[in-house]
Amino acid sequence: SPKTEYSLTVYAIYSSLTGDSATITVQTAPLPQVSNFRVIEEGLFSLRLGWTPPLRKPNGFKLFIPRTKRPGFSYERLLPGDASSHVIDSLEEDKEYIISIYAVYPQGPSEQVSAMGKTLKLVQVKHFLVQNPTTDTVQARWASVRGATGYRLTWESPDGHIENINLGDTFNYYMIQGLHPGFEYTITINPIFGDSEGPITTAKVKTLESSAVQILKVSAVSTSAAVVSWNSVTGATGYRLAWGPTPEFVGRDRPRQLALNDSTTEYQLKNLAHDIEYVLTLYVLFGSVVGPGISATFRTSPLGYVSNFKVTSYTSTSIDVEWSPIVGATEYKLSWNTGIIKPQSRYLHHSVLFHRIKGLNPQSTYMITICAVYGNSEGPEISLSQLTAAVSDSGPIQAVREVKVVDIGVNSFTLSWKKTPGASSYKISWVPFIGGEEKSHVVSAASTTFTIQNLRESSAYKIQVSLTVGSSEGSPVLVTARTLDLPKVNGFVALNSKDNSIVLNWTRVADVSGYLLTWKHISETLGPSFTSYKISELLNGRTYIFTIRPLYGEVEGPISTVYQRIGKTLLKLYESLFGS
Template identity: 25%
Template sequence: MQNMGLIQSPLKSMEKLSLTSVDFGLCPKMKYQSYNFFSFFPVVIAPQNVQLLKTMEDSLTFSWDQVLDADYYLLSYYPIGHEASAVQVQVPKGQLSYEIPGLRPSTKYQITLHYVKKGISSNPEHLQARTVSATWVTEEMENSLEVEWENPPTEPDYFKLRFSSPQGQEKEVAVPKSSDPKSRYIISGLKPGTEYKIIVISVKNETEGKPSVVNGRTGIDSPTNLKTDRVTEDTATISWNRVQAPIDRYMVSYTSTDGDTREIAVGKDQNATTLMGMKPGMEYVIYIWAEKEGLQSKRATTKAETEIDSPTNLVMDQVTEDTATISCNEVQAPIDRYMVSYTSADGDTREIAVGKDQSTTTLTGLKPGLEYIIYIWAEKGGHQSKRTNTKAVTDTDSPINLVTDRVTEDTATISWNRVQAPIDRYMVSYTSADGDTREIAVGKDKSITTLTDLKPGLEYIIYIWAEKGGQQSKRANTKAVTGNGGQDGPRKVTAVQEHTTTNSLYGLLLLRGTCTIREFDSVLCFLFEIEIDPPKNLHVSDVTQSSGVVTWTPPAAQISGYTLTYETPDGTSKEVQLGPNEQRFILEGLGQGVRYTVYVVAFKGDRRSRKAVNTFLTVAFLYPYPADCSQTQQNGNATSGMYTIYLNGDAGTPMQVYCDMTTDGGGWIVFQRRNTGQLDFYKRWRNYVEGFGDFGLDKLHNLTSSTPIQYEIRVDLRTSNDSVYAVYDFFQVASSKDKYRLSVGNYQGTAGDALTYHNGWKFTTWDRDNDVALSNCARSHHGAWWYKNCHLANLNGKYGENKHSEGVNWAPWKGHLFSIPYTEMKIRPQWSSNEPVLGRKKRSQAGKRKTTMA
């Protein structure tokens, strides 16, 4: 249940349409109703206000409201589980009640009522009712029946209990009289799906009293050993062990995490089937149960996760010396991220995460002139799709820092920093001012060469580039002017003096000058500058989902400041200017689970150092396996809806829950909501234990009692023009051994305190009486709850029922005669500190917590 967890979404408004018999051939004065979201066909509404007037051991009496111009009424009935034995009775139009005679004691019947007008039958109105007996079956299990009866006033010595199967096998046991007003006995060792006749006879002084007879049917045993044998992107094959009971069919239901549910019937002799039409990368909860004439077995469940589909059409959009931009078609599956791995020909491998909504990314930090194999795949939790791959070859990088070291009248010596890429050779081209061009090859391991046969007194433009196969790098260039070869040149070299000086300009730029003095009329001096050294030891630490701390060691040179830049794989970047004394900067407002590249450059005036570079990945999720909706919210999920949480944060214990992320700061697990009357909450014990939605008492116990987290509960109540709430600072549900006993803490709110009355009491349903009232509170108040004697709150009562104490009640607010149209129950962890959690304020918790009543 999201009562105990069935979430009932409100229906769209049903707009009634005005019809005429002329337009559609309808019968005059007949009641019709049509809705704007169905195909346009008239629907004859059902009889109204069908009520049970009296129940006896062998009869049931009903009444209903009169339908004008009805020709007659049709009433049919049969024992639940025996649809083939249905009986139909025609009731005259003037008769507004009917007694069904000849029924079996303590047996539940399905009753259906129609009316007929001019051959057209109305929609049916259904009702279930049980005949009474001094003996009744309180619980029907697969291999046992629990029988209860009232002790007669004659004070018998003991009881004889006989039970027999349809095959005539009969057994008898002696049952001691209980000191309570009722006696009880569990008949065990029975066959599943079998109806038994049970007779209870009181015995006093060897004299037998009048027999009391009741029939009970054991439950259908459930399929066992349900497992998933094989999954693909859109199918899952499951298998199971067949049941022992005779059945009509198996039913299989499978629901994806996004709420899509499908249901199929499987032949009674099958023990395997393949589920089709599933969505890729989606976890499915699979249920299987057996059916026989309207009865269902307990459900067996398993989970299956379809494979994630692979990214397709992976292409290379743009390649540079050290980057490559790739794109692909996105997968259909819901995923956490894409992962990209790229490996160079020399074996260097890197891996980055890419946002789940991105279809393109730029790979950075590649080595020039190398072939890379690039793989991309999708990830969800610990699951990966198949990999798609492509190849790319980065451009060859250019030689850098090309300088002219020495020039004579017919030579020039140049040097450069070698490229990183593997190459075949360097190529040097030099062109004089008069247009003469020459080109030479230089060995791949060299970083200096001398250009010869230059013309004196001319300016040369010099280009250098690297080559690998048919690829060329970009060209670097510089200029040189050869010496004048006239009469003022050296006649004879008689002495050579070299003087090298190293000076510091304001303690910043290191200048190195070399002067060579020959027998010239002048001194030829070359002056060159050494670049600013870059920052060192660039690190990023204390990385969270949205921040990181960048630190570095300053350069040796004196500088004016730093430029810090950080960018995402898609090229989005931000730049920050910092002072010369800064050695630390906090990056904030970062994306969750994003890989960033950070650069720091030192500068003085218009001169820049080389970049110091580092990369880091922000935290994807604060809680990889959130234990509740509060942790799910702290992972960045701000929208209310269905989410997966994990008991105790254990990846092996997933639970589907509805999270309210808005009320009072959000983070609530909603386990009951009622806003329509479509779902009947008058259900048996087993339904509430397992849940007839996403949640049951077992899961509520596991969540609130078997983890170290302590929960508070909030109850929201609304009418069309009013709303109130109640909050209790502690909420816990005990185990099945303790009948799911309720514990609540201190109250505050606007609805009034109704739950404290129920504090410490066990859960009661119509077939499991755990309250202290003389009658079964669930039966008399048409619900299921932690009844005492009986209730101040009855949120699982009959929807829309304004009879005293039978509706959806919260007595301190609207009393027992008003059925509340909207209710919601939800829990979240108590606050563990005074810190606000995502904007929520900690409420004061005055007083001590109430203790559970024994």
């Protein structure tokens, strides 16, 4: 028999005699027992047990809970010899149990092995957080409950409307959607253990009245930078700012975006391209949720041209020139030539506003050009011409003093200057910066103002004023100016988007002769009294680009653009440039 003591005696036997005996005591080995017997999973009303079977396969296993430990309760189960785990159910929650097992062989049972296990307690969810509210969503997070097979999440509005959802045991986060703005909601969660539900954990949260930025401003716009500012949004975890060229300027610069923390309400855009219209969109972030956005457009300044460039005096071998400073310039490039010899140039520090050009030839006409340098870029050039004096000349005719542009219109400039004693007349000439026909006009010696008319809108001009004494003309004084832009359409929005139609609204522009409305490859010319227009036969779910320009006779004003997905909510221009 296994694990039994035996006395073994040996006698020496001779032909007719028996010798003395020798005796030893030995014990047979025990039957192989179960090893690594343990509780591998605890449930609310169950325990899962596991073990390593002995190398010698038994006929079976006897699993039981000794009665002495649980009066009135008995559990016995005979399991097959190839079993290595078993679930005991119908237990009580939050109770300790001692479970025993032994292997069964033809020779009898092995020694029993015991393990202790405790069923789980029906507990509530801990660390339940409801956060990042928007106007229609909140985020719920919680710590996983050991042994739970799932969770029930419930939310109730102030008017008593209740909704809930059952979630699996792997969930510890859920976004509740479809809420109403400005409502306080009661959010509850309880763990589920099979057919039983644990205690409820409760939290309250109020959705935002508004989750969008209300004020978005662009200021301090220069040739390569702009400052964007906005009002903070309660509950926001951050902001996403995106900017890029509008459709008219695509290719001149690349779209960009960045994320900002919730304390930021101002940001400086840098490394912008000059003279480009940009659209920027600011989105509010609520955790991983991107809230509504607000858009604005702005245009960077063109590379500045040098103003008040003039000849202050000259001799037979030199010309003195001066000019006004320009913001952002790092240098000035001054060039001169007679049209016969190769042009000569000199780069001057941005603090230098005067230069004497020496070593010139008497009675020679020199073309003198200046431009501002911005790092590696050169701004537009300004040119004037000056005839050096003859060697015998007693002195040059002085230049007109205090030449100013006192009024700028869409199609006109008004100049003023100080009257010069002895002048016979004044000559005013002007030419577009980009080139074209130079025009001039002569006014009497009594005049101190002149209005240049019939200019092109949004255009820069070079203007020169010189005086004449008899048949001689003095050095011209150069000033520069840019006509105003034509007014653009403001308040251009898309409303009432239906399955296949949309209504566009805008604010009336004064003094227009009409509006040019375009979408896809279609254009519609509307009268000046229109402030809205309905477009039908559009494709549901498709995004369209709608543009409008004011018309001033044959001249088209600046463009205004809106992007709209038919049947959906309004899309900002950002989504067209960067994706949603």
